[in-house]
Amino acid sequence: MTEISPLDQARILSEALPHMQQYDEETIVIKYGGHAMGDEETAKNFARDIVLLEQTAINPVVVHGGGPQIATMLKRLGIVSEFAAGLRITDAATIEIVEMVLAGSVNKQIVGYINEAGGKAVGLSGKDANMVKASKTTRTIIDPDSHIEKAVDLGFVGDPEKVDLTLLNQLIGYELIPVLAPLATSKDGQTLNVNADTFAGAVAGALKAKRLLLLTDVPGVLDKSKKLIPQLSVKDARKLIADGTISGGMIPKVETCIYALEQGVEGVVIIDGKMQHAVLLELFTNTGTGTLIHK
Ligand SMILES: Nc1ncnc2c1ncn2[C@@H]1O[C@H](COP(=O)(O)OP(=O)(O)O)[C@@H](O)[C@H]1O
Numbered sequence: 001m002t003e004i005s006p007l008d009q010a011r012i013l014s015e016a017l018p019h020m021q022q023y024d025e026e027t028i029v030i031k032y033g034g035h036a037m038g039d040e041e042t043a044k045n046f047a048r049d050i051v052l053l054e055q056t057a058i059n060p061v062v063v064h065g066g067g068p069q070i071a072t073m074l075k076r077l078g079i080v081s082e083f084a085a086g087l088r089i090t091d092a093a094t095i096e097i098v099e100m101v102l103a104g105s106v107n108k109q110i111v112g113y114i115n116e117a118g119g120k121a122v123g124l125s126g127k128d129a130n131m132v133k134a135s136k137t138t139r140t141i142i143d144p145d146s147h148i149e150k151a152v153d154l155g156f157v158g159d160p161e162k163v164d165l166t167l168l169n170q171l172i173g174y175e176l177i178p179v180l181a182p183l184a185t186s187k188d189g190q191t192l193n194v195n196a197d198t199f200a201g202a203v204a205g206a207l208k209a210k211r212l213l214l215l216t217d218v219p220g221v222l223d224k225s226k227k228l229i230p231q232l233s234v235k236d237a238r239k240l241i242a243d244g245t246i247s248g249g250m251i252p253k254v255e256t257c258i259y260a261l262e263q264g265v266e267g268v269v270i271i272d273g274k275m276q277h278a279v280l281l282e283l284f285t286n287t288g289t290g291t292l293i294h295k
């Protein structure tokens, strides 16, 4: 690493001041994707960045994924898992593992890293205090053989319907950092697996967050020739989904951005979470690194 002189360090801090003022006392929702978690050093740097936000009077709320971590555990147990429209088809055996991995190992690891960095993280899922109520998801896909639209049963997968902020409001603004696993409860008490991007969008929308950052493993939304699109309007985003340029896990991500904008979140960005200090770069410098989605 190149050495930075003390004066340059002071300049860098000073240049961050207007950004810190812009976000003073504001809530920022950070979705930390399973692919973005990367190695231990990157994960620990992410945790330090979150604590730094809290220290500068910003209220961070972390929503995490864990798709690859769920896949590893399912494989170890010999359970086959399939996706439709970017969502995991979740049967009774799968939901047990999804909850174990998301609310257990992944959530507690992030909480541990944030607390190790001096923060006060509180690990929860959308089931706690009935924070997120969801209804079973229905999706139609184009059958690859017949090319005809067909409905798919995704099993125990939910779309958030209602976010109750009672518990989050007890934490936000009290130096406590909520770390949320994307699980919800249905009306009849069933645990539902929610895509983490969708969950983050619902929480950011309910909180009227200033920013929603979606951290993933690619630089942002890429065009057909795999070049980064720095800014994307809602209209163009919809076109790219329709023509297949945006596919798989990027679909719920972009749909989340559109939903969050409609709900009044001021700025939504998709950034590469594997980049060291991605969160600080995005919030405290003039360098926008990923894709900004706008109306
Ligand atoms: N147009 C696109 N631009 C960027 N990534 C895309 C695009 N279309 C599909 N993807 C895929 O979406 C993935 C990100 O979604 P996902 O795997 O669900 O990430 P995460 O675990 O961070 O939520 C990328 O790794 C990439 O393979």
Ligand SMILES: CC(=O)N[C@@H](CCC(=O)OP(=O)(O)O)C(=O)O
Residues within 6 Å of the ligand: 032, 033, 034, 035, 064, 065, 066, 067, 068, 070, 086, 087, 088, 098, 157, 158, 182, 193, 194, 195, 196, 197, 249
């Ligand atoms: C319904 C559905 O697909 N749920 C996701 C939840 C985790 C997730 O979204 O994790 P990433 O953000 O790392 O992709 C899943 O089971 O993989």
